[in-house]
Amino acid sequence: MRSPAIVCRHPIVCLYIPDFASWAMAHRWKSTSSSPSPAALPIICESGHVYSCSPSLRKRGVNVGDTVDRARSLAPDVEVHLRDVEVEKAVWNHLLSRLYTLTPQILPLTDTAFPSPVSGEWALLQNLDMDSFNLLTRELNGRTGVAPARSWSMLAAAYSYPGRSTSIPPEMVMPFLQQAPVSLLQQVGFNAEIIERLDLFGLKAIAHVTTLTRRHLAAQFGAEGELLFQFLHPQEDEEGAVPHYRPAVLSVQYEFEWPVFEPADLQPVLTHLLEQLLTQLAGRSARHISLCLKGRTQRQHRQSSRILKDATARQDILATIADTLLQQALLKNCKDPGGKAAHTMAVYSMAVELSGLSVPQPVQSLLFRKKADIDPLARAMDVRFPGKLTRPIQSHADPFFSEEEYRFESVCR
Numbered sequence: 001m002r003s004p005a006i007v008c009r010h011p012i013v014c015l016y017i018p019d020f021a022s023w024a025m026a027h028r029w030k031s032t033s034s035s036p037s038p039a040a041l042p043i044i045c046e047s048g049h050v051y052s053c054s055p056s057l058r059k060r061g062v063n064v065g066d067t068v069d070r071a072r073s074l075a076p077d078v079e080v081h082l083r084d085v086e087v088e089k090a091v092w093n094h095l096l097s098r099l100y101t102l103t104p105q106i107l108p109l110t111d112t113a114f115p116s117p118v119s120g121e122w123a124l125l126q127n128l129d130m131d132s133f134n135l136l137t138r139e140l141n142g143r144t145g146v147a148p149a150r151s152w153s154m155l156a157a158a159y160s161y162p163g164r165s166t167s168i169p170p171e172m173v174m175p176f177l178q179q180a181p182v183s184l185l186q187q188v189g190f191n192a193e194i195i196e197r198l199d200l201f202g203l204k205a206i207a208h209v210t211t212l213t214r215r216h217l218a219a220q221f222g223a224e225g226e227l228l229f230q231f232l233h234p235q236e237d238e239e240g241a242v243p244h245y246r247p248a249v250l251s252v253q254y255e256f257e258w259p260v261f262e263p264a265d266l267q268p269v270l271t272h273l274l275e276q277l278l279t280q281l282a283g284r285s286a287r288h289i290s291l292c293l294k295g296r297t298q299r300q301h302r303q304s305s306r307i308l309k310d311a312t313a314r315q316d317i318l319a320t321i322a323d324t325l326l327q328q329a330l331l332k333n334c335k336d337p338g339g340k341a342a343h344t345m346a347v348y349s350m351a352v353e354l355s356g357l358s359v360p361q362p363v364q365s366l367l368f369r370k371k372a373d374i375d376p377l378a379r380a381m382d383v384r385f386p387g388k389l390t391r392p393i394q395s396h397a398d399p400f401f402s403e404e405e406y407r408f409e410s411v412c413r
Helices: 020-032 055-059 068-074 085-100 130-140 150-159 170-179 192-200 206-210 214-221 223-232 263-281 315-331 375-384
Strands: 012-018 042-046 049-053 079-082 106-109 120-125 143-147 165-167 250-260 286-294 302-312 347-355 390-394 406-410
Touching: 012 020, 012 130, 012 150, 020 042, 020 049, 020 085, 042 068, 049 068, 068 079, 085 106, 085 120, 085 130, 085 286, 085 302, 085 347, 120 150, 130 143, 143 150, 150 165, 150 170, 170 206, 192 214, 192 223, 206 223, 214 223, 250 263, 263 286, 263 315, 263 347, 286 315, 302 315
Parallel strands: 042 079, 143 165
Antiparallel strands: 012 120, 012 143, 042 049, 106 120, 250 347, 286 302, 286 347, 390 406
């Protein structure tokens, strides 16, 4: 059996969050709730069908592509939401900014990097603090893979359980591929038809596919077979190091000279930070806002965030939401190194972040002033006084009796 190339360098870390659309909605409820009760189970629908759902709903028979009615019949307690790409983008950018605090080498993987769309979000990282990253992985309930090449780290992340990490040393790449099923290739973006045909050929493990040459895969699967061969035979000179990432968020932070315990000392700082962010928006609007109260260690950080209904740059709206997030963050328990709830409420620094930035679409103003619409008012009056609000309509130009020239009808017809 011909072994694939082993790329030996600093290991590549891959973070994988499957069904990201439903994960973002569930994480939104979790981050905005101070109670320990479990979050509701969301279903994201698009064109009347299920676009994304949580693994717990899959166990109850709900699958991607099912109609919304079928999903409701299988799980009556679900929350159904229309897909909002801007919300997903805002939450993903916020998550990338949190990863940026651990390492600047981040490469988000989009759907265009693979032959077919992937129901989830991927990010490759390098040279980071693994202890802090593992804590974040468990908090996000994401899947992590660590391997000497990008392809192997992605397969390791797809192989992992939620909240867990699979680490593959260079000498264990081939043993891992020998037990990794070919179905993992579908999670990283390859067509389901390819996996079915590989299974019909008796190729059950990914290691079996690595024995095929470029000519074999291209003859069977065309251009996608070429991509599959490149994916299974990574080369160090082609991949290179993970490039540096530029966060697509606005973030400000204030370091307290002494630890702060009272909420009254935090409110003026929050107002000051929000004013700085509004200046940096420069005509843009934000869809997501987050606040973090940082303690002495990362375990003592308390974070709260909110997805806005509409993108906005209004100071009054953002100030009201920021005050609510501050109260929610103060109610959260921080943990000591032993994992137990700590009694200290000391805050060493405060950070506020805006993500999901966009430029509002210009609206063409009217050349002439438009008359006010009285229909809503008329309908409200007709409900309260039925048939009393009328208007004259000319019915005869030359009537015999003057009172027959006009008739009255309701304005709500």
